[in-house]
Amino acid sequence: MYEPPSPAVPEDGQEQDKSIYRPQEPDQDQDQRESVSQSHAPGQAPYQAYEDRHGPYRPHEPGYGLYQPGFSPYDDQIPEPESRQLAVQNAKAYLLTSSTTSGLNLYDHLANILTKILDEKPTNAVDIVENISKDVKWAQFHKKMDTLRDEHEILPTYEAAEKRKALFLKGNGEEEEELEEETEDTPLPNVMETAFYFEQAGIGLSKDESYHIFLALKNLVSVQPIQTCRFWGKILGLEMNYIIAEVQCQEGEEEETEGEEVTEEEDKEVGEVEDEDEETEKEDKPPESTYKPPPVIPKEENGTGTNKYVYFVCNEPGTPWVKLPPVTPAQIICARKIKKFFTGRLDAPVVSFPPFPGNEANYLRAQIARISAGTHVSPIGFYQFPEEEEEEEEEEGGRGTYEENPDYHPLSVAELVDSLSTWVHHTQSILPQGRCVWFNPFKKSEEEEEEAEDDEEEEKEEEPDEPQQEIGPPLLTPLSEDEGIQNIPAWTAQASTNLIPQHAVAILQSNRWPGAYAFASGRKFGNIYFGWGHKYSPENHTPALPPPVQAEYPSGPEITEMRDPTLEEELAFKASKEDTSDEAEEDGEDAEEEDEEDDD
Structure with missing residues (x-):
């Protein structure tokens, strides 16, 4: 039987209680x-x-x-x-x-x-x-803040405020009288007024952001030689957004980029040198390909067609404005076949099939041109064609310029909402070629025609069939002629309010390009875009398939390999060849004897 040990006795000789368990405080x-x-x-x-x-x-x-x-x-x-x-x-x-x-x-x-x-x-x-x-x-793992000197922490709101701080600073040496004189002829648009009209229909940005954009456009106008300026809209991106300004530069200030033309001339000179080398070394060469690439369609000149306006973009108000490059037909044609979200970085590559010729800045410029050509509208009668240029433009095949009608009588809101024929396109449409004005790639200049007179016969065989001229809808075409998407109309018109029709604003919404809007109130109208920069498609986007694989060369007796003959076949071929030669000699001798008899 187990016995617990006796409790310890303290040094002073006093015994403790013998209880086994004693609770204590x-x-x-x-x-x-x-x-x-x-x-x-x-x-x-x-x-x-x-x-x-x-x-x-x-x-x-x-x-x-x-x-x-x-x-x-x-x-x-x-x-x-x-x-x-x-x-x-x-x-x-x-x-x-x-x-x-x-x-x-x-x-x-x-x-x-x-x-x-x-x-x-x-x-x-x-x-x-x-x-x-x-x-x-x-x-x-938490930061231990010192009571005497805390660590400085920068909040995102303070960072945004620092970026926009420069927008509220005035230039040195400005006076109020000079500002009043400059406001009369300034190209700066009234962004807040446009935002007020779109706000009636619940469209637009916040008042703070609209005012910041207003100040950013003011800085742009003060730096660049600009004739007209307009807030085009805002395209959303995955990382950052794009705020876009549509600008028309003053005459003589537009930069002319002739780099493509110079490269084409250099290519021609290099090609001529290569042709001379090939003529000297024609022996023992494989067959050359007869494929000829399609001709390159040149871009439209600055101030015309798709490059009529210049566009500046920035990610946020207060950041520097960046000028977008002019658009080319190849970029517009490829942009129609792909659908990519923007990242917010202009130098980002565009990975797609078919491969896009350029980076995100070029893709953004191509989408801006497409959206502008399809969604910039105005009330009918606000613009008219100039009378002096009517005959010349009709002979060329279309009218490319218009002017504001001083005798314009504004339509009522009910008329603008009831019928789409009261709205017209005032931007040229883009042809399938990627240009607003069709370009004949096989048309030759006068010098080339003089050189080609000597070799007419050869050129007739090599000249391909000339393509048919592409013709698009003319300027100031009513919206009622726009094609819808399946059962969805191209446009939707409505009033900003039905409760107070006396002060309502006519609002037009594009169903083909979601995010594009237009308003009209009296003699004032405007266009704006807020969206991802993509066209509406009723079905999911399906990328284009790669082209079919090229067929092999045609197999025939001239190309197909034959098996080598045997020795017996070679001997038989030689024997038959000798027999045919003997018979030919005998026939010749008989013919000579007959001729001699005839002579006798």
Whole structure:
């Protein structure tokens, strides 16, 4: 039968109570643990004397069933002090191992948890010990702010304010009188007035952003030589957006890019040198390809067609404006076949099939040209063709210019909403060729025609069939002639409000280009675009398939390889050849004898 050891007798000779289990107050228990831990002998557990005062656990107590041999005072075999101390050191070393991810160790973490619990003394600490552990870990990685000097933290709102700070600064040496005189002839548009009319239908940006764009356009007009300026709209991007300004530069200020023409001339000179080298080395050459690439369609000149206007873009008001390059027909043709979201970076590559000839700046310029050609409309009668140029333009095949009608009588809102024939396109449409004015690639200049007179016969055989001229809808064509998309009309017209029709504004929405809007109120109208820059398609976008694989060369007796003849076949061929030659000689001799007899 196991007998517990007798309780320890203190040094003063006073006996303690012989009861096996005596509950104590928390404060007395903690004081007794501290006193015992300070007075324990080396090599002995710090709480051994305290544990000796307890009897065995009862079944209803929390410690019941946690018996470990060698670590209980009631075990028959008590381990040696050295081995017990070594086990404690090994356990502490294990708890002090740092984590490879966070760099913390469990020993310090448990010590911090106990310190936090003893300092705060929450009720039911065992229920919230997990939350306390999370708080302790979070405090390890949280910035400890100094009370004397805090770390400077820049919020996104402050960064945006710093960018827009330059918009509100005035130039040095400006006076109010000079500003009043400049406002009369300034090309700066009234963005806030346009935003007010679109706001009647719930379209547009916030007032703050509209005003910031207004100030950004003011800076653009003050720097660039601009004749007319207009807020074109905003195209959304995945990383950043594009704010676009439509600008018409002053005469003589547009930059002429002739780099493509120079490269074509250089290519011609290089080609002539190569032709001379090929003539000298014609022997032992493989057959040459007869394929001729299609002729390159040149871009339209600045100030005409798709390049009538110049466009500046920026990501946010306050950032510098960037001028977009002119658009080429090849870029417009390829933009019709692909659909890519903008990233907001002009130098980003456009990865697509068919491959796009340029980067995102060129793709953005092509989409702007397409949207402008299809969605810029005005009330009928607001613009008219000039009378002097009517005959000349009719002979050329179309009218490309218009002017404002001084005798324009504005239509009512009800008339503008009821019928689409009261709205017209005032921007030239883009032909399938990628230009507003058709270009004949096989038309030769006068010098080439003079050179070609000598070789007319050869050229007639080589000249391909001339393509048919492409003709698009003329300027100022009513919207009622626009084709819809399946069962969806091309446009939707409505009034801004039905409750107060006296002050309503006519709003026009494009269903072909979602995000394009137009308004008309009296003698004022405007166009704007807010969207992703994509055309509506009732079905999902399906990229174009690659062209079919080219067929192999035609197999015939001249190209097909034959097996080598055997020796017997060669001997038989020689024998037959000799027989035919003997017969031919005999026939010749007989013919000569007959001729001699006839002569006799």
